[in-house]
Amino acid sequence: MRSIHPTAVVDPAAEIGEGVSIGPFSVVGPHVRLGDGVVLHAHTVVDGRTTLGAGVTVFPHATVGMVPQDLKYRGEPSRLEVGERTVIRECVTLHLGTEGGGMLTRVGAGCLLMANAHVAHDCVVGNNVILVNCATLGGHVHIGDNAILGGLSAVHQWVRVGEGVMVGGMTGVENDVIPFGMVTGNRARLGGLNLVGLRRANYPRDDIHALRNAYKLLFEGDDPLSVRIDRVVETYGGSPLVDRMVEFIRAGGDRAICTPRSRDGEAE
Structure with a gap:
């Protein structure tokens, strides 16, 4: 009725x-x-x-x-x-x-x-x-499943935000955000993984552990991103969360990948 x-x-x-x-x-x-x-x-x-x-x-x-x-x-x-x-x-x-x-x-x-x-x-x-x-x-803009975008945040046209991402309030997102990432800042920079979201989603502990290690490996060193991705695949390939992150990066888009800040406060 x-x-x-x-x-x-x-x-x-x-x-x-x-x-x-x-x-x-x-x-x-x-x-x-x-x-x-x-x-x-x-x-x-x-x-x-x-x-x-x-x-x-x-x-x-x-x-x-x-x-x-x-x-x-x-x-x-x-x-x-x-x-x-x-x-x-x-x-x-x-x-x-x-x-x-x-x-x-x-x-x-x-x-x-x-x-x-x-x-x-x-x-x-x-x-x-x-x-x-x-x-x-x-x-x-493409937003993956289970993502959360904080109040007053803004995502630039053509940007991809992966699944399970947490975007902090008042954050401007100009570049693609890897799945399960967490970004904050006037211009978004990766601040690590959305571990709270991963745990709430009940992903297995071993899968989360592999993703954390893969994340560290991905953003270590000065090698080209493609080389670091290959290193991640060689070391952690086959882990479901890692594979989804790698697939997202390799799919590419119109924007660069959002990266963490280096120790001196500048983007890597």
Whole structure:
């Protein structure tokens, strides 16, 4: 059974699942698909070619599926997809994709996007990701599963943030962050591994130990990064967490890899 407040404006062409609740003064556009059990609180806007998975909740003044803030956008029929059970809090903004980014912005299942967070065009956000208040993703950003981005943090366009990463509050992320890394600073630098997150995820102790040793080996010495990666593979290859870190680095991207600070305080 659906519940649609009489002041809500819902286009007749929108696809509305069972058990959907749409609150006062909300607006739902003609190309929107709302899965079963979606809840739109008062004063929400869902527009564009947007699909919200089952159980998604959208809080007041969030705008979901608006056109991207990209001057190259020319009205192409791009899309936004949000996975099941994701919570979109007050004043969050999520934008459609663009032709230059695969025509799709995607947010995974079980995410929490806190108040005033922003997900720009063509971002791909994994499952169980948390964007704390005012966290901002530039266009084409990729965020791995189980990552947490602190309040007021900002991720530069085209950056990849690996799974299980912890980004500190008010951190500007300009370069790719390896899986399970922890970054802080005005301009992000690696501060080690997200050991708390690894333990909470119940990874085996031996796997965490191998990853810690591989991390030390990866950022030791002055050899080229490719040589250090080969050394890590030779020594710790076959350990699941290490293999995922190596795969992420070797996949490459448009940005460099974020590194730790050296002992004198400068980036390595």
